[in-house]
Amino acid sequence: MLQTLATMGQGFLHALTPINLIMMIAGVALGIVIGCMPGLSAAMGVALMLPLTFTMQQDTALIVLGAIYCGAIFGGSISAILIHTPGTPASAATAIEGYEMTKRGQAGKALFTACYASFWGGLLSCISLYFFAPLLAELTLKFQSAEYFWLSIFGLTIIAGVAGKSLLKGLMSGALGLLLSTIGSDPGSGIPRFMLFGNSYFYDGINVTCALIGLFSMSQVFILAEKKIKERAQASKVTDKMSLTREERKTIRPTILRSWIIGNLIGILPGAGASIACFLGYNTSKQFSKHKEMFGKGSIEGVAGSEAANNAVTGGSLIPTLTLGIPGESVTAILMGGLIMKGLQPGRMLFNEENAIVTYTFFAGFVLVQFFMLGIGLLGCRGFAQISRLSDAILIPCVTVLCVVGSYAINRLPEDVIVMLVFGVLGYLMRKLDLNTAAIVLALILGPIGEKNLQNAMIISDGSPKILFSSVICWVLIALCVVGILSPIFMAKMEKKAETDAVADTNVDIEKLTEEDLV
Amino acid sequence: MKMKYTDIGIVAVFYVICALFFAETQKLPVESQMYPKVIVIILFGLTTLYLIQMIVNAVKFGTESGKSSFKDFQPKQFFVCLALTVLYVAAVLTIGFFVSTAVFLVVTLLFFKVKPLYIAITTVALLLLIYGAFTLFLHVQLPNNLLF
Numbered sequence: 162m163l164q165t166l167a168t169m170g171q172g173f174l175h176a177l178t179p180i181n182l183i184m185m186i187a188g189v190a191l192g193i194v195i196g197c198m199p200g201l202s203a204a205m206g207v208a209l210m211l212p213l214t215f216t217m218q219q220d221t222a223l224i225v226l227g228a229i230y231c232g233a234i235f236g237g238s239i240s241a242i243l244i245h246t247p248g249t250p251a252s253a254a255t256a257i258e259g260y261e262m263t264k265r266g267q268a269g270k271a272l273f274t275a276c277y278a279s280f281w282g283g284l285l286s287c288i289s290l291y292f293f294a295p296l297l298a299e300l301t302l303k304f305q306s307a308e309y310f311w312l313s314i315f316g317l318t319i320i321a322g323v324a325g326k327s328l329l330k331g332l333m334s335g336a337l338g339l340l341l342s343t344i345g346s347d348p349g350s351g352i353p354r355f356m357l358f359g360n361s362y363f364y365d366g367i368n369v370t371c372a373l374i375g376l377f378s379m380s381q382v383f384i385l386a387e388k389k390i391k392e393r394a395q396a397s398k399v400t401d402k403m404s405l406t407r408e409e410r411k412t413i414r415p416t417i418l419r420s421w422i423i424g425n426l427i428g429i430l431p432g433a434g435a436s437i438a439c440f441l442g443y444n445t446s447k448q449f450s451k452h453k454e455m456f457g458k459g460s461i462e463g464v465a466g467s468e469a470a471n472n473a474v475t476g477g478s479l480i481p482t483l484t485l486g487i488p489g490e491s492v493t494a495i496l497m498g499g500l501i502m503k504g505l506q507p508g509r510m511l512f513n514e515e516n517a518i519v520t521y522t523f524f525a526g527f528v529l530v531q532f533f534m535l536g537i538g539l540l541g542c543r544g545f546a547q548i549s550r551l552s553d554a555i556l557i558p559c560v561t562v563l564c565v566v567g568s569y570a571i572n573r574l575p576e577d578v579i580v581m582l583v584f585g586v587l588g589y590l591m592r593k594l595d596l597n598t599a600a601i602v603l604a605l606i607l608g609p610i611g612e613k614n615l616q617n618a619m620i621i622s623d624g625s626p627k628i629l630f631s632s633v634i635c636w637v638l639i640a641l642c643v644v645g646i647l648s649p650i651f652m653a654k655m656e657k658k659a660e661t662d663a664v665a666d667t668n669v670d671i672e673k674l675t676e677e678d679l680v
Numbered sequence: 681m682k683m684k685y686t687d688i689g690i691v692a693v694f695y696v697i698c699a700l701f702f703a704e705t706q707k708l709p710v711e712s713q714m715y716p717k718v719i720v721i722i723l724f725g726l727t728t729l730y731l732i733q734m735i736v737n738a739v740k741f742g743t744e745s746g747k748s749s750f751k752d753f754q755p756k757q758f759f760v761c762l763a764l765t766v767l768y769v770a771a772v773l774t775i776g777f778f779v780s781t782a783v784f785l786v787v788t789l790l791f792f793k794v795k796p797l798y799i800a801i802t803t804v805a806l807l808l809l810i811y812g813a814f815t816l817f818l819h820v821q822l823p824n825n826l827l828f
Binding site: 213215216327329330332333336337339340343347349350352354355382383386387388389390552554555557558559561562563565566569570573575578579582586593594595596612615616 | 686687690694697701704708709711712715716719720722723726727729730733749750752753754757758761762765766768769772773777781784785788789792793794798802806810813814818819820821822823
């Protein structure tokens, strides 16, 4: 216990080094810019910036990625409030009340509420990260190869959770990803498999970072390129003071607390994400509000409920990712990819003597990032609002260039750029045909882990599959796999209900908000 | 939910992928065949389930083209962008990064009818950003084959 507390303290000291602080500021600012631009998502931003972290120290790299993640989730609220276009799906509910406040000349108040609630949502989510992550990681001490195999299968069933419109299409995408993950050498015998065109480049398998950049960033370029370039709406002027009265702060305090719990639980739940949390947070704030009549007309409680919930997801979603190696959504899948590339394996390894300092520096960085988010958000939101109007005509070539340079910088191999481009086209087609790109990513990351552990289990048991059913943990994980496959049915219902409830008394066309403007 | 005609293409492509991987798996030594074969079988099974679901939907609810996913599609803009991107990647790897990038940015922005001043600012700013971040900060040697 004392040892852990000492490591936590050391983590804070490491996080406070100048380089880490500079990177936090840069990461948060970049994240807010990405988040506030409709058309760019948090997943895309993190994927695009992954290569930039390659030469950094492990803790600094993780802090940068975490800062971009938090900044992007918050950034979506700026354009939601000022131009009625949520920068990311996580701010769709914020647009309902935020823009109404802007129309009433309270843009400053709305922005302050969003900043303040995001800050508290994110900060409180760090508490659960500190508390639950080591406990859950401790549990994995009991895991052997068979359990790890089932754990990776459970992770893969999350694919069903992020499957989108069709469960079967999600599972097909996942199976395709698994098949693609078999390209390269057999982890047991080292025999080369499916070496495309006999190219030895594929001996180590498909480069996951290039695939990530292609699937999330390059494909988005093609999505933007297929639509008519439209001029974005002028950002509304912030004429009022950016602050809240003591009374108003008191009013939103319970809302923030409720949304923190909701966002945290949603974050921990694999398959659910910030977009569901923002609607649930918004609905709950409406249910408990003493001023229900203000909802749909510009309620600060509505803005606070949505923003605290979506930012509380960030800390919660890191718990299963870091401890069990199960990323529940695209952004955490990319973060986990970054973690593995930095030589860190999720699970108990992150909390052992060697790596604990890196992990706790990341956690401390995550706490400090929330303060920077508050500061940068409050000081810069007028400027960020102008950036959010940047035309797609400029974004398209700029993001293309960053995708190319990012994929090349990883190993300095031309083949990496070609792989990125191929996955970009594949990602575009998949998104247009309702297949799931996140499922491919999860399969590319978890496939090799599952295969390796299956082979190890078979070696231990002399080829007997009984070992896969030999412990209670195995059976618990099998049960979780079944739940994982069935969960999207409930998730879809929950999301639909939350959306319907959220817009029941307003004039907002949520379909228009979430399909036309969001990614 | 109506069956989309575009889904026929998806099912066909998935079957082709299964067939190709299955054929390649047969060429592997026996000890390496098991895992990929199981995945191929799973993918084949899921694709077949989806095919059945499509047929049931077609009988119950009818069919639709699936073109709704491509509404507002601007073919000229899209294919020009795609072609420019492919040419850009080829140019980066043969000519060199900075020259290719400058040309790509100017040509693409001109195609989108962006004002000359914005073209100049965007091109210079992005090149400086990449030079600063990748060449100076990360020490990445970007391709400089024929030209800078």
